[in-house]
Amino acid sequence: LMYQTPVSSKPRYVRVNTLKMDVESAIQELGKATTVMKDDLVPGLLVSPTGTDLHDHPLVINGSVFLQGKASSMVAVALCPKPGWKVLDACAAPGNKTAHLASLMRGEGKIIACELHKERVKVLEASIRKSGAHNVDIIHGDFLELDTMDPQFSKVRAILLDPSCSGSGISAERLDNLLPSYSQDNDTDAANSQRVKKLAAFQRKALAHALSFPAVERIVYSTCSIHQTENEDVIKSVLPLAASLNFELATPFPQWPRRGLPVFEGSEHLLRTDPTEDTEGFFIALFLRKQPKKRILR
Numbered sequence: 001l002m003y004q005t006p007v008s009s010k011p012r013y014v015r016v017n018t019l020k021m022d023v024e025s026a027i028q029e030l031g032k033a034t035t036v037m038k039d040d041l042v043p044g045l046l047v048s049p050t051g052t053d054l055h056d057h058p059l060v061i062n063g064s065v066f067l068q069g070k071a072s073s074m075v076a077v078a079l080c081p082k083p084g085w086k087v088l089d090a091c092a093a094p095g096n097k098t099a100h101l102a103s104l105m106r107g108e109g110k111i112i113a114c115e116l117h118k119e120r121v122k123v124l125e126a127s128i129r130k131s132g133a134h135n136v137d138i139i140h141g142d143f144l145e146l147d148t149m150d151p152q153f154s155k156v157r158a159i160l161l162d163p164s165c166s167g168s169g170i171s172a173e174r175l176d177n178l179l180p181s182y183s184q185d186n187d188t189d190a191a192n193s194q195r196v197k198k199l200a201a202f203q204r205k206a207l208a209h210a211l212s213f214p215a216v217e218r219i220v221y222s223t224c225s226i227h228q229t230e231n232e233d234v235i236k237s238v239l240p241l242a243a244s245l246n247f248e249l250a251t252p253f254p255q256w257p258r259r260g261l262p263v264f265e266g267s268e269h270l271l272r273t274d275p276t277e278d279t280e281g282f283f284i285a286l287f288l289r290k291q292p293k294k295r296i297l298r
């Protein structure tokens with residue numbers, strides 16, 4: 001991958017798991033090991049300007065904080081689930097965003113976390129156990145096969161869809177650590193573009209499926225890809241379906257300067273992060289369902 005920058009030059013982000021620890025206590029504890037500051041955008045996110053390795057820190061080991069990048073931490077915040085809601089995390093493992101949702105919901109309500117691959121379900125279970133969240137139900141299965149009419153989904157108000165993607169926004173070094181299988185697949189440009197096309201086909205299907213849940217009001221679609229094919233093009237392809245179901249694009253983090261590539265009208269709602277400027281290349285889209293206008297009774 002082309003976007004490698006030395007890891008040590010990058011700020012380290014730490015997300016406080018407010019189910020287990022408050023932000024001020026985390027700052028105080030981590031401050032003994034390194035310099036920490038609050039991120040200016042994401043609540044509960046701390047940033048350490050040094051290359052300090054916190055992997056073995058007791059707060060990381062016991063799940064009081066999660067080592068999670070800034071862009072990744074923006075995704076659940078963009079969804080903005082309220083405590084007490086029912087929320088579906090469509091492609092959940094390893095569970096960083098599931099744990100973040102639980103923290104934002106203060107452990108109240110229900111999260112259904114779906115994951116296709118058995119080995120990754122185990123990782124998901126471990127993350128959730130570590131997070132201390134008690135309101136997560138795991139479904140080991142294919143999100144595309146979930147029956148939207150099943151009563152267990154009839155009250156799902158928000159869906160986080162973070163599907164498999166090419167990972168082209170993440171440095172090769174980090175990908176190697178995260179997902180060893182990714183690095184085996186860099187044979188040729190043609191093979192790569194075929195792979196991205198296949199991923200995009202899945203991403204379009206998954207997003208269309210998310211839009212079809214009967215009570216869903218908020219949907220966030222995110223990738224750690226920099227490819228238009230997996231980002232703006234996926235969003236554009238579902239716009240007619242979205243409009244027919246009364247959804248419109250909304251603007252996550254309006255103060256954020258980097259928006260979607262200008263390839264369709266409305267793409268300024270979309271959010272991009274830059275792999276070098278922002279440490280990782282991410283993409284976030286937010287759909288909101290317009291509430292039917294209240295009829296005036298005469």
Ligand code: SAM
Pocket residue numbers: 090091092093094095096097098114115116117120141142143144162163164165
């Ligand atoms: N949201 C996760 C986090 O923040 O920790 C990362 C999700 S990762 C980008 C995508 C996940 O979706 C992978 O674990 C993959 O196994 C899973 N997945 C792929 N296809 C799926 C499907 N059809 N249904 C459910 N999960 C799927």
